[in-house]
Amino acid sequence: MVTSYYKLPLDTFKIVKNQEVESCDLKQSIVGYIHLITTSYFGECTFDESFGCSIWNVDFDNLTSTNKLRNTISESLVESIVSQEKRLKKVTVEVAIQQEEFKNRGSLNRIKKRVDIKVNGVVSRTNEQFSCLERFYIAPLSF
Secondary structure (H helix, E strand, C coil), X not given: CCCCEECCCCCHHHHHCCCCCCEECHHHHHHHHHHHXXXXXXXXXXXXXXCCEHHHHCCCCXXXXXXXXXXXXXXXXXXXXXXXXXCEEEEEEEEEEEEEEEECCCCCEEEEEEEEEEEEEEECCCCCEEEEEEEEEEEEEEC
């Protein structure tokens, strides 16, 4: 039974030099893989066009309602995590979107949408509860 996994990001230089690579436990590995899914857009990985999620399709979308954005992101992530991360079962995703204002030194302030993504599930091998939180800023709107 595998008890350690490669830690992301993978240090390929160490692999080429036949050196020991950093490892992590099962839950940390799942968190890293979910982060990889959420930070990849569909089609980015040529070996699997379905790897990724739709967050990056709505990155500059300032016209769609917050509820529609939340549903689009949530549905895409559930589908991607269920199909790509086989070590989790009973996957649910909660998405919260808030606007934050960033004050600049000058007179221009920026508003960005912050997306908080909470992924819940059960680790298939151990039946332990699993939860992780991802946070992104999208929709760079300035005024």
